[in-house]
Amino acid sequence: DGGITQSPKYLFRKEGQNVTLSCEQNLNHDAMYWYRQDPGQGLRLIYYSQIVNDFQKGDIAEGYSVSREKKESFPLTVTSAQKNPTAFYLCASSILFVGTDTQYFGPGTRLTVL
Amino acid sequence: DQQVKQNSPSLSVQEGRISILNCDYTNSMFDYFLWYKKYPAEGPTFLISISSIKDKNEDGRFTVFLNKSAKHLSLHIVPSQPGDSAVYFCAAQIKAAGNKLTFGGGTRVLVKP
Numbered sequence A: 001d002g003g004i005t006q007s008p009k010y011l012f013r014k015e016g017q018n019v020t021l022s023c024e025q026n027l028n029h030d031a032m033y034w035y036r037q038d039p040g041q042g043l044r045l046i047y048y049s050q051i052v053n054d055f056q057k058g059d060i061a062e063g064y065s066v067s068r069e070k071k072e073s074f075p076l077t078v079t080s081a082q083k084n085p086t087a088f089y090l091c092a093s094s095i096l097f098v099g100t101d102t103q104y105f106g107p108g109t110r111l112t113v114l
Numbered sequence B: 001d002q003q004v005k006q007n008s009p010s011l012s013v014q015e016g017r018i019s020i021l022n023c024d025y026t027n028s029m030f031d032y033f034l035w036y037k038k039y040p041a042e043g044p045t046f047l048i049s050i051s052s053i054k055d056k057n058e059d060g061r062f063t064v065f066l067n068k069s070a071k072h073l074s075l076h077i078v079p080s081q082p083g084d085s086a087v088y089f090c091a092a093q094i095k096a097a098g099n100k101l102t103f104g105g106g107t108r109v110l111v112k113p
Helices: none
Strands: A004-007 A010-013 A019-025 A031-037 A043-051 A054-057 A064-066 A076-078 A087-094 A109-113 B010-014 B019-025 B032-038 B045-051 B056-059 B062-067 B072-077 B086-093 B101-103 B107-112
Touching: A004 A087, A010 A019, A019 A031, A019 A087, A019 A109, A043 A064, A043 B101, A076 A087, B010 B019, B019 B032, B019 B086, B019 B107, B032 B062, B045 B056, B045 B062, B045 B072, B072 B086
Parallel strands: A010 A109, B010 B107
Antiparallel strands: A004 A019, A019 A076, A031 A043, A031 A087, A043 A054, A064 A076, A087 A109, B019 B072, B032 B045, B032 B086, B056 B062, B062 B072, B086 B101, B086 B107
16 A cells, blocks of 8 residues: 555653654655645645655744755654654655645654653 | 745635635745645655646646646545545745755645535
């Protein structure tokens, strides 16, 4: 079954701890993205990557870090520098420069900082 | 500065009637627009899109209209069904700048049986 998986679905973190959210895709997509959704708000872009070993900051990258060592994987680390990390995190992927370049989303990870 | 806005946070409609969702944008460089549907605790799913060279795109019960001069697009759902109850996000893209999407804040639609 092709798709995007995110794990875990729910994650609790103590204040001051770093935490890594997993995102894997088997769609052979070139580009991957991380978004954050807060209650009653739209999705905001954190980081994106169009090719392995390369990534760019989105609109709200402060306090986050990513890596893209494999085409299939784009983990997001929420560091202790992120002031308000409690949110719903969504990973997406897309083919680049082909057709509509529609982004396909994973099921999300809800992070709660205690 | 919010470049994509959905000014109606919620919409309630009777089953079988039309749902009209609106979206305004400020960046005239946007040349591709998408609508996504999202259920609680799930990722958004792609619904329909439109290029800036068109003013209408239709897919079954879903039609998107684009008015470039007004920087406005709308999504029509006809007829509305209870399963359409979800949050709908409008998103915009500048194709030459890569695949980054800028999302609106979403409109929650409730279709009453």
